[in-house]
Amino acid sequence: MGKDQLLSVRDLRKHFAVKGGLFSREVERVHAVDGVSFDIGKGETLGLVGESGCGKSTTGRCILRLIEPSSGEVTFQGADVMRMSGEALRALRRDMQIIFQDPYASLNPRLTVGAIVGEALEIHGLAKSRRELEERVVQLLETVGLQPDHMRRFPHEFSGGQRQRIGIARALAVEPKLIVCDEPVSALDVSIQAQVINLLEDLQEKFSLTYLFIAHDLSVVEHISTRIAVMYLGRVVEIAPSRDLYDTPLHPYTEALLSAVPIPDPTVKRKRIMLQGDVPNPIHPPSGCHFHTRCPIARPDCAQRDPVLRESRPGHWVACHYRG
Amino acid sequence: MAETLLDIRDLKTWFKTDDGMVRAVDGVDLRIDRGETVGVVGESGCGKTVTARSVLKLIDMPPGRFENGQILWQGRDLIPLPAEEMDKIRAREIAIIFQEPMTSLNPVYTVGDQIGEVIRQHENLSKKQARDAAVEMLRLVNIPNPGKRVDDYPHQFSGGMRQRVMIAMAMSCKPKLLIADEPTTALDVTIQAQILELMQEMKERLGMSIMLITHAMGVVAETCQRVVVMYAGKVVEEASVEALFGNPRHPYTQGLIRSIPRVDRGAEQKQRLEAIPGTVPSLLQPPTGCRFAARCKYVMDVCTQAMPPLKEAAPGHFVRCVL
Numbered sequence: 001m002g003k004d005q006l007l008s009v010r011d012l013r014k015h016f017a018v019k020g021g022l023f024s025r026e027v028e029r030v031h032a033v034d035g036v037s038f039d040i041g042k043g044e045t046l047g048l049v050g051e052s053g054c055g056k057s058t059t060g061r062c063i064l065r066l067i068e069p070s071s072g073e074v075t076f077q078g079a080d081v082m083r084m085s086g087e088a089l090r091a092l093r094r095d096m097q098i099i100f101q102d103p104y105a106s107l108n109p110r111l112t113v114g115a116i117v118g119e120a121l122e123i124h125g126l127a128k129s130r131r132e133l134e135e136r137v138v139q140l141l142e143t144v145g146l147q148p149d150h151m152r153r154f155p156h157e158f159s160g161g162q163r164q165r166i167g168i169a170r171a172l173a174v175e176p177k178l179i180v181c182d183e184p185v186s187a188l189d190v191s192i193q194a195q196v197i198n199l200l201e202d203l204q205e206k207f208s209l210t211y212l213f214i215a216h217d218l219s220v221v222e223h224i225s226t227r228i229a230v231m232y233l234g235r236v237v238e239i240a241p242s243r244d245l246y247d248t249p250l251h252p253y254t255e256a257l258l259s260a261v262p263i264p265d266p267t268v269k270r271k272r273i274m275l276q277g278d279v280p281n282p283i284h285p286p287s288g289c290h291f292h293t294r295c296p297i298a299r300p301d302c303a304q305r306d307p308v309l310r311e312s313r314p315g316h317w318v319a320c321h322y323r324g
Numbered sequence: 325m326a327e328t329l330l331d332i333r334d335l336k337t338w339f340k341t342d343d344g345m346v347r348a349v350d351g352v353d354l355r356i357d358r359g360e361t362v363g364v365v366g367e368s369g370c371g372k373t374v375t376a377r378s379v380l381k382l383i384d385m386p387p388g389r390f391e392n393g394q395i396l397w398q399g400r401d402l403i404p405l406p407a408e409e410m411d412k413i414r415a416r417e418i419a420i421i422f423q424e425p426m427t428s429l430n431p432v433y434t435v436g437d438q439i440g441e442v443i444r445q446h447e448n449l450s451k452k453q454a455r456d457a458a459v460e461m462l463r464l465v466n467i468p469n470p471g472k473r474v475d476d477y478p479h480q481f482s483g484g485m486r487q488r489v490m491i492a493m494a495m496s497c498k499p500k501l502l503i504a505d506e507p508t509t510a511l512d513v514t515i516q517a518q519i520l521e522l523m524q525e526m527k528e529r530l531g532m533s534i535m536l537i538t539h540a541m542g543v544v545a546e547t548c549q550r551v552v553v554m555y556a557g558k559v560v561e562e563a564s565v566e567a568l569f570g571n572p573r574h575p576y577t578q579g580l581i582r583s584i585p586r587v588d589r590g591a592e593q594k595q596r597l598e599a600i601p602g603t604v605p606s607l608l609q610p611p612t613g614c615r616f617a618a619r620c621k622y623v624m625d626v627c628t629q630a631m632p633p634l635k636e637a638a639p640g641h642f643v644r645c646v647l
Contacts, residue, residue, distance in 0.1 A: 051512035051513065051514065051515075052483075052512055159603045160368075161603065162603075189367035189368050189539065190367065190539065190541070190580060190583050190584055191367060191579060191580060191583050191599060191600035192367075192599075192603070193583070194583035194584075194597040194598065194599035194600070195599040195600075195601070197585070197597055197599075198596060198597055198599055201596070216512065216513070218513065218587055219542075219584065219585040219586060219587045220585055222585065222587050223585035223597070224585075246587055256514060257513060257514060258587065259517075260513045260514045260516065260517040261513055261542065261587050262516075262520075262540065262542030262543045262545065262546045263542055263545060263546070263586065263587070263588050264541040264542045264544075264545045264569065264581060264584050264586070265545055265569055265586075265588075266545045266546070266565045266566050266569050266570075267566070267569075267570070268545075268588060270588075272517060274517060274518065274521065275514045275517075275518075277468075278482045278484055278485065278515065279512075
């Protein structure tokens, strides 16, 4: 691990029990996250992409321990996150914040915006007086492009884009080092989406933030990320610098995913790699390489051997037996 | 000249609410010719879905009402049409598919029963024959093992497969027009590609027209011949897909196209996204002038005084802007 690493994740796993039968015994397991490893450097944005059910959101939540991982290591600034409890965990959460997809579901409808943004300041004792608290809240609202008088209003009085700004102000309140952005713009209209993306970029520069940016929209992820990790059925299949991944994708899944993104320009004609069928059920993922059932270049041994993530060229990692 | 199938003229669909009248669709003109795919784009609340549902009269009235306008289907106005006549149009001529197929499929009937029911509405078939026809439709939309899946319930299908079932149901009456309301918005990108390809295939096979309602400019660019851009209940621009993306004239359309990150551009072209400031106006009391004026970077005094007309800036390219 380099000295500039902020976060390091090693072989992270999360299995959810599927219960059934008379005494609600565990009958099956969903392998939501199935051995994920990556590092995030200071000031970097790591994009985590993949389709529904690939485990990207669960990965984000396991890092913050909002969901307890089944196994694996998470190291933040050299400290072992998995062993933390009580005060240490609370202190950690000051450094690591999260922004959710649906800002309405994640904002308490009975609290004013001032109370929502100010809550974390109170919990962490970051304001000495009522007045200082209020000043700080006003400052935070202005930072995210809202008006000071918005602090007396309630979440339902705001549009989707403004609510996401409130969510961002709340995350910024405790001056975090890392923000996990879980589909932060997916619920927004494109013109508003661009406003929020620009805001996140400005804030990153201003406060030297590090982002783990989770999204299914590849064009958004490519735009904002320094590096990108592609997930498929609980595993990372490829990690590379953003531009590198788009220019020369190595994994057949990445390639298909990229070719499926519609380009808003009718003069661009591309060859599309059409994947057959649906993503398999994560309760019974395919053996060997999880992608082999839909892979256009699969060979018989792909169903037997698990591919490992290896560095094919400097900084470009891929988990495929036959590519890279 | 191509035959005009659908011709919407100055349509106003308004909704009465406790806060006043919401002018969801406020004077929309829209034409669809035979065999053509027309995209209707715009952001949440621009009136694109209400326009689409107005065509099939799927709007609850009250609170909704047709304040003005005509919906001419092959020359005949649908607005005054009695319910029985409208049912015939829905069963045989215009079909619709929605964003979330699960909410439009009945969870307690097998998909075979549901497709069969549609087929039996316009063809005199026995139950057995209808089931066979349903299997055939499922095969047509590339559902694997259709003979067995015909007896499955909607929850046993994945999102993409459910949308295929919806398409099978819509296609079973061999419509002349398919209205697709955000058909791929709830789907993953690889599944979206499959569904768009399937729609194209069905279109070619049946020679039908498609009205594609979407907010995704990329989907429009790849599937449509003509595009209508809506903003706050009005059409602001209409053009061929090449003209719209190559030379967008309305500042809103320009903003929409520039605010999308592009994966096909290299790093040297990567720049800050051009966001459109502000938010859409309330449709309770829409501004008197151009509805985009408050967010427009070229705004002038005249823009706030009167609504600019939709004028033909180049052959077939219409724009509602004074510039």
